[in-house]
Amino acid sequence: MAEAIHIEGLVKSFGRTRALDGLDLTVRTGEVHGFLGPNGAGKSTTIRILLGLLRSDGGSARLLGGDPWRDPTELHRRLAYVPGDVTLWPNLTGGEVIDLLGRLRGGLNQKRKKALLERFDLDPRKKGRTYSKGNRQKVALIAALASEVELLLLDEPTAGLDPLMEAVFNECITEELHDGRTVLLSSHILSEVETLCDRVTIIRKGRAVESGTLDELRHLTRTSISAELAAPPNGLSALDGVHALMVDGNRVHFEVDTSELDAALKQLTSAGVRSLTSRPPTLEELFLRHYQDELNGEEAAR
Amino acid sequence: MSPLTGTGGLIRLILRRDRVILPIWVFWMSVMPVFTTASFRELYPDESKLAAFAQTMTDNPSLTALYGPVYSPTVGGLVAWRMSLLIVVLGIISALVVIRHTRTEEEAGRRELIGATVIGRHAGMAAALIVTILADLVVGAVVALTMAASDVPVAGSVAFGVQLAAFGILFAAAAAFGAQLTEGAGSARAILLGAIGVTFVLRMVGNLSGEDGPLHWLVQASPLGWVQELRAFADERWWVLAPVGGLAVVLIVVAVVLQGRRDIAAGLLPTRLGPANAAPGLRSPFALAWRLHRGLLLGWVIGFAVFGSLFGSLGETVNDMLEESPELAQIMAALGGANTLTDMLFGTLFGLMGLIASTYAIQAALRWRAEETNLRAEPVLATAVGRVSYALSHIVFSLLGSGLAVMVGGLGAGIVQGTIAGDAGHWVPRLLGAAAIQLPAVWMLSALTVALIGLAPNASSLSWGALGAIFVISFFGPILGLEQWVLDISPFTHLPKLPGGEVTAAPLLWLGGVLVALLLAGLAGFRRRDVI
Ligand SMILES: Nc1ncnc2c1ncn2[C@@H]1O[C@H](COP(=O)(O)OP(=O)(O)OP(=O)(O)O)[C@@H](O)[C@H]1O
Ligand SMILES: [Mg+2]
Numbered sequence: 001m002a003e004a005i006h007i008e009g010l011v012k013s014f015g016r017t018r019a020l021d022g023l024d025l026t027v028r029t030g031e032v033h034g035f036l037g038p039n040g041a042g043k044s045t046t047i048r049i050l051l052g053l054l055r056s057d058g059g060s061a062r063l064l065g066g067d068p069w070r071d072p073t074e075l076h077r078r079l080a081y082v083p084g085d086v087t088l089w090p091n092l093t094g095g096e097v098i099d100l101l102g103r104l105r106g107g108l109n110q111k112r113k114k115a116l117l118e119r120f121d122l123d124p125r126k127k128g129r130t131y132s133k134g135n136r137q138k139v140a141l142i143a144a145l146a147s148e149v150e151l152l153l154l155d156e157p158t159a160g161l162d163p164l165m166e167a168v169f170n171e172c173i174t175e176e177l178h179d180g181r182t183v184l185l186s187s188h189i190l191s192e193v194e195t196l197c198d199r200v201t202i203i204r205k206g207r208a209v210e211s212g213t214l215d216e217l218r219h220l221t222r223t224s225i226s227a228e229l230a231a232p233p234n235g236l237s238a239l240d241g242v243h244a245l246m247v248d249g250n251r252v253h254f255e256v257d258t259s260e261l262d263a264a265l266k267q268l269t270s271a272g273v274r275s276l277t278s279r280p281p282t283l284e285e286l287f288l289r290h291y292q293d294e295l296n297g298e299e300a301a302r
Numbered sequence: 303m304s305p306l307t308g309t310g311g312l313i314r315l316i317l318r319r320d321r322v323i324l325p326i327w328v329f330w331m332s333v334m335p336v337f338t339t340a341s342f343r344e345l346y347p348d349e350s351k352l353a354a355f356a357q358t359m360t361d362n363p364s365l366t367a368l369y370g371p372v373y374s375p376t377v378g379g380l381v382a383w384r385m386s387l388l389i390v391v392l393g394i395i396s397a398l399v400v401i402r403h404t405r406t407e408e409e410a411g412r413r414e415l416i417g418a419t420v421i422g423r424h425a426g427m428a429a430a431l432i433v434t435i436l437a438d439l440v441v442g443a444v445v446a447l448t449m450a451a452s453d454v455p456v457a458g459s460v461a462f463g464v465q466l467a468a469f470g471i472l473f474a475a476a477a478a479f480g481a482q483l484t485e486g487a488g489s490a491r492a493i494l495l496g497a498i499g500v501t502f503v504l505r506m507v508g509n510l511s512g513e514d515g516p517l518h519w520l521v522q523a524s525p526l527g528w529v530q531e532l533r534a535f536a537d538e539r540w541w542v543l544a545p546v547g548g549l550a551v552v553l554i555v556v557a558v559v560l561q562g563r564r565d566i567a568a569g570l571l572p573t574r575l576g577p578a579n580a581a582p583g584l585r586s587p588f589a590l591a592w593r594l595h596r597g598l599l600l601g602w603v604i605g606f607a608v609f610g611s612l613f614g615s616l617g618e619t620v621n622d623m624l625e626e627s628p629e630l631a632q633i634m635a636a637l638g639g640a641n642t643l644t645d646m647l648f649g650t651l652f653g654l655m656g657l658i659a660s661t662y663a664i665q666a667a668l669r670w671r672a673e674e675t676n677l678r679a680e681p682v683l684a685t686a687v688g689r690v691s692y693a694l695s696h697i698v699f700s701l702l703g704s705g706l707a708v709m710v711g712g713l714g715a716g717i718v719q720g721t722i723a724g725d726a727g728h729w730v731p732r733l734l735g736a737a738a739i740q741l742p743a744v745w746m747l748s749a750l751t752v753a754l755i756g757l758a759p760n761a762s763s764l765s766w767g768a769l770g771a772i773f774v775i776s777f778f779g780p781i782l783g784l785e786q787w788v789l790d791i792s793p794f795t796h797l798p799k800l801p802g803g804e805v806t807a808a809p810l811l812w813l814g815g816v817l818v819a820l821l822l823a824g825l826a827g828f829r830r831r832d833v834i
Contacts, residue, residue: 051684053833073686081684087677092593099580100590104685125575140681
């Protein structure tokens with residue numbers, strides 16, 4: 001099976017809020033897929049539908065070749081889930097929770113559990129009510145990573161972890177990859193996604209706005225250019241991929257889509273270039289742009 | 303800033319939070335003795351009758367165990383004797399109130415919030431103690447005044463009021479101390495209830511052994527024994543107040559010292575570390591539910607055992623009344639035999655028990671919903687656990703747990719009544735039956751809660767409203783002269799009247815039908831809806 005998750009036109013409303021509005025998402029078997037989006041974009045909702053906890057209002061969602069709403073228990077044996085908000089039972093110890101969740105899923109590798117407890121530096125004998133937020137997160141992570149499943153659904157798994165533990169987490173996920181598992185990882189942290197993920201989907205307001213490999217996405221980023229020219233520029237503003245153009249006499253400053261970089265440079269050289277600085281594209285900008293649009297959109301709506 | 307800064311404000315906060323419950327318990331604790339005085343006076347109008355009654359009571363060891371010995375065969379003495387359980391109850395209430403306003407607050411993190419404002423280190427404990435001690439003193443004073451006003455000796459009345467207040471204050475102090483020991487309010491409560499249980503049992507065994515018995519010294523080992531040895535209405539020994547007061551002061555001082563040394567929200571007893579691995583049995587939703595429900599269930603079962611035994615001990619009072627009053631016996635005989643009155647009494651008591659057990663039935667079912675809203679159901683349902691078995695793992699506790707509690711209550715009542723009446727073979731099955739007959743109605747509230755959780759989860763706490771309505775119908779329906787159809791809303795209205803009545807299948811069958819329908823509707827709803 002080439003696709004672990006296939007979602008098409010998924011719709012979910014909560015009363016009048018439309019949390020998902022025709023979402024498409026494909027996760028290939030054996031990849032780590034980053035799932036990005038601003039607060040309230042619908043990431044957790046998507047994952048909950050994939051778990052059969054929520055019922056979709058339209059579209060289709062397939063998971064490991066099955067229907068998550070129709071046959072959840074069979075599918076759940078083959079996946080592990082780490083929720084965004086981990087709450088533990090106050091009177092069960094962390095070790096008990098890890099064992100319990102593993103057993104309910106159909107089995108747990110005790111050797112891996114021990115190794116993970118050590119790597120994450122977690123005392124499994126404490127009661128649920130006495131763990132800090134990061135340690136609660138670790139309990140859920142270890143329960144998921146110690147079970148031998150095909151698919152991991154991780155909803156902001158590093159929220160609350162300190163930088164050291166984040167590094168441990170990254171190592172673990174890289175190892176998962178070697179084991180041939182599939183991971184869907186929702187996150188707000190671009191750097192985490194950049195180091196771990198093969199492909200990324202960015203969603204906004206319940207729709208996928210970008211999806212592809214990191215290289216493909218870089219292609220969507222913009223290079224920012226400042227130049228001093230021999231003569232005032234002409235025709236730059238007419239170019240399609242040029243944004244935020246500022247002209248001050250012979251000086252220009254603009255951003256250009258990576259795909260239009262060639263055309264823009266031709267325009268500059270036709271006017272004669274005296275000096276030129278360019279800043280390489282970063283995903284950060286692309287990412288912020290989608291977050292930014294969200295804010296602008298909301299302001300416009302107000 | 304002094305360690306007591308802000309105590310006044312906290313006292314006002316406590317009074318505001320407890321503005322309903324505080325007056326209720328103070329009122330009931332205060333008036334019970336004077337009501338009992340009136341009824342004893344009516345039942346035993348002259349000295350010979352009183353003496354005879356006192357003698358039967360003294361001859362009955364189970365009553366001595368429960369209430370202690372009768373020190374004075376006078377109206378006042380007998381009231382103080384019969385009301386000695388009230389002393390224990392006031393101790394329990396005082397302890398719970400203090401813990402509620404100290405450790406519970408800390409555990410919930412509210413103390414930290416308040417502690418960050420201008421509040422002294424000991425202000426919280428001081429406020430809780432002041433309110434509770436004042437309430438205990440009010441109870442004692444009202445009891446003393448009302449009893450003295452109803453023509454029993456003043457010294458004895460004061461002594462009995464003092465007994466009440468002293469034990470309440472002692473356990474308020476003990477609770478201030480106990481609240482320093484643990485991190486969780488639950489464990490603090492358990493320690494305190496355990497301590498009161500121990501004082502009770504020591505006193506009980508000591509008294510059973512008799513004044514000259516080898517174990518009588520146990521009475522002296524129990525603070526409840528000390529208070530009891532004040533002997534209201536029988537040459538009061540006021541000096542016993544010295545050790546009681548001394549112990550209370552010591553407890554408060556130790557509590558203050560401990561509180562001065564520890565961090566907010568930390569306990570003195572280290573939170574025990576638990577097992578690093580789950581027991582082999584912890585591998586199903588039912589095993590998880592057992593871990594979540596067992597404490598509550600155990601509490602209820604013990605409560606019902608005590609409750610049932612108390613009920614059982616009341617049966618014989620009725621027979622005493624009949625013996626004392628031939629006129630009443632004649633009337634009862636005409637109505638259907640001497641047993642009718644006892645049967646009516648048990649019918650009422652078990653109806654009450656059924657209503658109380660419904661609280662547990664609702665509470666246990668709502669735990670399922672609480673698991674969901676606290677986001678703890680989600681990780682379980684994301685494993686291979688199906689929704690129906692998850693739901694059933696909690697519903698089982700609502701149904702079988704309430705069933706167990708009620709049956710234990712029936713058994714306790716049967717054993718005590720059977721022992722007193724000398725005919726356990728007759729009374730145990732009879733009262734077990736009377737308890738069991740309540741269950742279809744109790745379970746109706748489980749089923750209603752299940753249906754709400756499945757079909758209208760946001761409205762699931764409406765089941766408390768339903769129980770409230772049933773309470774009103776049961777207690778005030780007949781007095782208010784409500785129409786029959788209103789009375790019929792309560793499932794308890796339809797139960798056969800046991801013991802003594804006839805069991806007909808029809809109402810049980812249709813109650814059972816509605817019950818099953820509600821359960822199935824709830825389960826079907828839960829299968830189809832979003833899990834939050
Ligand atoms: N149970 C619910 N009832 C009502 N609205 C909900 C519910 N769950 C989610 N929503 C709404 O659906 C939208 C998507 O929420 P979701 O939790 O999926 O976002 P998210 O991408 O996970 O956000 P975050 O990054 O903050 O976790 C939000 O507008 C949220 O308010
Ligand atoms: Mg989320």
